[in-house]
Amino acid sequence: xxxxxxxxxxxxxxxxxxxxxxxxxxxxxxxxxxxxxxxxxxxxxxxxxxxxxxxxxxxxxxxxxxxxxxxxxxxxxxxxxxxxxxxxxxxxxxxxxxxxxxxxxxxxxxxxxxxxxxxxxxxxxxxxxxxxxxxxxxxxxxxxxxxxxxxxxxxxxxxxxxxxxxxxxxxxxxxxxxxxxxxxxxxxxxxxxxxxxxxxxxxxxxxxxxxxxxxxxxxxxxxxxxxxxxxxxxxxxxxxxxxxxxxxxxxxxxxxxxxxxxxxxxxxxxxx
Amino acid sequence: xxxxxxxxxxxxxxxxxxxxxxxxxxxxxxxxxxxxxxxxxxxxxxxxxxxxxxxxxxxxxxxxxxxxxxxxxxxxxxxxxxxxxxxxxxxxxxxxxxxxxxxxxxxxxxxxxxxxxxxxxxxxxxxxxxxxxxxxxxxxxxxxxxxxxxxxxxxxxxxxxxxxxxxxxxxxxxxxxxxxxxxxxxxxxxxxxxxxxxxxxxxxxxxxxxxxxxxxxxxxxxxxxxxxxxxxxxxxxxxxxxxxxxxxxxxxxxxxxxxxxxxxxxxxxxxxxxxxxxxxxxxxxxxxxxxxxxxxxxxxxxxxxxxxxxxxxxxxxxxxxxxxxxxxxxxxxxxxxxxxxxxxxxxxxxxxxxxxxxxxxxxxxxxxxxxxxxxxxxxxxxxxxxxxxxxxxxxxxxxxxxxxx
Numbered sequence: 001x002x003x004x005x006x007x008x009x010x011x012x013x014x015x016x017x018x019x020x021x022x023x024x025x026x027x028x029x030x031x032x033x034x035x036x037x038x039x040x041x042x043x044x045x046x047x048x049x050x051x052x053x054x055x056x057x058x059x060x061x062x063x064x065x066x067x068x069x070x071x072x073x074x075x076x077x078x079x080x081x082x083x084x085x086x087x088x089x090x091x092x093x094x095x096x097x098x099x100x101x102x103x104x105x106x107x108x109x110x111x112x113x114x115x116x117x118x119x120x121x122x123x124x125x126x127x128x129x130x131x132x133x134x135x136x137x138x139x140x141x142x143x144x145x146x147x148x149x150x151x152x153x154x155x156x157x158x159x160x161x162x163x164x165x166x167x168x169x170x171x172x173x174x175x176x177x178x179x180x181x182x183x184x185x186x187x188x189x190x191x192x193x194x195x196x197x198x199x200x201x202x203x204x205x206x207x208x209x210x211x212x213x214x215x216x217x218x219x220x221x222x223x224x225x226x227x228x229x230x231x232x233x234x235x236x237x238x239x240x241x242x243x244x245x246x247x248x249x250x251x252x253x254x255x256x257x258x259x260x261x262x263x264x265x266x267x268x269x270x271x272x
Numbered sequence: 273x274x275x276x277x278x279x280x281x282x283x284x285x286x287x288x289x290x291x292x293x294x295x296x297x298x299x300x301x302x303x304x305x306x307x308x309x310x311x312x313x314x315x316x317x318x319x320x321x322x323x324x325x326x327x328x329x330x331x332x333x334x335x336x337x338x339x340x341x342x343x344x345x346x347x348x349x350x351x352x353x354x355x356x357x358x359x360x361x362x363x364x365x366x367x368x369x370x371x372x373x374x375x376x377x378x379x380x381x382x383x384x385x386x387x388x389x390x391x392x393x394x395x396x397x398x399x400x401x402x403x404x405x406x407x408x409x410x411x412x413x414x415x416x417x418x419x420x421x422x423x424x425x426x427x428x429x430x431x432x433x434x435x436x437x438x439x440x441x442x443x444x445x446x447x448x449x450x451x452x453x454x455x456x457x458x459x460x461x462x463x464x465x466x467x468x469x470x471x472x473x474x475x476x477x478x479x480x481x482x483x484x485x486x487x488x489x490x491x492x493x494x495x496x497x498x499x500x501x502x503x504x505x506x507x508x509x510x511x512x513x514x515x516x517x518x519x520x521x522x523x524x525x526x527x528x529x530x531x532x533x534x535x536x537x538x539x540x541x542x543x544x545x546x547x548x549x550x551x552x553x554x555x556x557x558x559x560x561x562x563x564x565x566x567x568x569x570x571x572x573x574x575x576x577x578x579x580x581x582x583x584x585x586x587x588x589x590x591x592x593x594x595x596x597x598x599x600x601x602x603x604x605x606x607x608x609x610x611x612x613x614x615x616x617x618x619x620x621x622x623x624x625x626x627x628x629x630x631x632x633x634x635x636x637x638x639x640x641x642x643x644x645x646x647x648x649x650x651x652x653x654x655x656x657x658x659x660x661x662x663x664x665x666x667x668x669x670x671x672x673x674x675x676x677x
Contacts, residue, residue, distance in 0.1 A: 127454075
């Protein structure tokens with residue numbers, strides 16, 4: 001059984017993120033800057049509890065929490081929130097993307113909790129320095145893509161409903177488009193490191209650097225979607241709405257590669 | 273301008289087109305999705321297989337449309353990169369402002385070409401094998417039908433290109449006698465006319481010999497089972513049976529059927545490496561083989577268990593028409609044997625590609641997050657300087673497209 005402290009900390013984290021989302025929504029709908037500011041404070045608090053949850057899990061299992069779906073979702077959302085808060089510090093103007101980021105975070109956490117198991121020692125296959133590199137960069141990429149999608153969704157709302165009162169006060173479409181693009185670039189670099197570290201690890205562990213395993217393939221598809229985005233943006237001038245739709249599509253493919261594969265394809269890959 | 277020159281110009285422009293690149297990437301995405309969704313390699317669906325097999329959709333990643341797409345993408349990237357260099361004055365384009373980003377841009381494409389070449393070479397020239405050996409077993413590994421196969425037990429390799437593989441011992445370490453935390457196979461490999469190698473293979477630590485890599489993929493248990501006809505005493509089987517391992521963690525199970533077609537009933541063997549009894553119920557107590565027990569089940573044609581019994585190490589059991597002896601327990605280890613001449617190129621291209629991506633975007637990233645934020649909206653930005661960005665100049669280098677595009 002999970003230690004009681006871990007369960008308590010986990011649920012406090014989830015409630016903090018739900019609270020941050022409500023405050024974001026309140027601030028967004030009412031055009032209240034203060035609501036968003038409080039939401040960010042609550043997010044910082046949530047991140048503190050999140051960190052404590054991960055540390056308790058780490059201590060119970062004797063290894064970083066990166067070996068099953070629950071642990072991976074716990075670690076991944078931690079990175080997502082951290083990236084968002086770092087971004088919010090630097091670019092306060094586009095902090096309203098938190099409105100999209102926070103619900104994704106607590107939904108992913110909740111999905112992970114559904115498959116939680118007792119912490120077990122790290123199996124021999126996981127004992128590789130590439131594990132931490134591979135997992136960290138996978139989740140850094142995910143965090144960047146989530147924030148990018150947050151900006152893209154706001155852009156689509158702004159372009160789709162230009163006279164809707166809350167959206168009028170959202171950042172300029174150009175700024176959202178640019179923020180979305182930049183986080184895709186960041187995510188793309190992290191995604192590349194994830195794929196390369198995965199290939200190096202796979203060569204050591206399975207003998208092949210690439211096996212066309214379902215999870216690998218979906219991860220490659222997601223990478224190609226973002227490569228398509230970057231190429232279309234550079235060479236064909238795809239921006240704003242068209243780019244935003246592609247960003248949303250990209251996150252859907254990423255979500256399939258992270259959580260959807262196990263539903264319809266067997267994989268040798270121990271996925272999230 | 274001659275017709276021949278015009279034709280080659282059109283062909284070159286078409287091949288180097290960025291629109292073609294987008295179409296090819298889109299095609300790769302679609303084919304990969306098909307490959308990830310449809311069962312690959314030996315799929316047998318009553319309706320789907322017949323309809324989709326001619327299109328190669330059950331082996332997408334080895335099918336000609338997929339390989340042709342990769343090949344075309346390689347040609348497209350190569351021609352595009354070379355034409356850019358030529359049209360913009362050769363390597364002088366890599367100088368001046370944003371030189372680092374431009375170098376990164378061209379290296380990204382160079383690494384992509386190398387990656388595709390290495391990948392295609394791997395696909396064409398790679399040899400694979402998957403071998404399972406029980407402790408104390410030696411097998412002759414040889415090329416057979418485009419892959420490595422175990423051809424049976426021999427004492428020495430007889431021909432060039434044959435390898436004798438001897439699994440001496442498999443050691444497993446457990447934590448709390450339940451969870452395997454380390455697995456080491458002691459392997460000896462020899463080939464004709466070459467000095468042999470003897471060493472340890474662990475998960476994540478393969479052993480290389482004469483261009484081949486031996487990677488430990490799985491380990492498990494091989495109980496030695498002696499089966500006799502209960503009536504006549506005739507020996508039917510005396511062998512180590514490598515049991516499959518199912519599940520992980522505390523739910524791990526070791527089970528398989530005895531592959532003897534002449535037995536009248538199907539015999540299923542389950543191993544409890546150590547066990548506990550609770551009244552009549554036997555439970556697995558751990559994965560360390562301290563106190564092994566075999567569960568023998570006999571199934572009829574419909575898969576119903578008609579009789580079963582438990583067999584401790586060294587014990588005998590009469591079940592139906594057969595008698596069983598559990599004569600010992602060893603471990604097995606499975607190895608992936610790979611010879612891949614394309615791998616070094618792929619690895620160089622991956623490292624090059626990562627470095628190139630960093631070169632391409634790193635200078636931009638610093639600038640992006642140093643600049644002052646836009647302020648038009650009212651969501652929480654207070655007291656910051658405002659500036660409207662011209663996003664067209666924020667994305668790093670401008671790449672001049674050929675005039676034909």
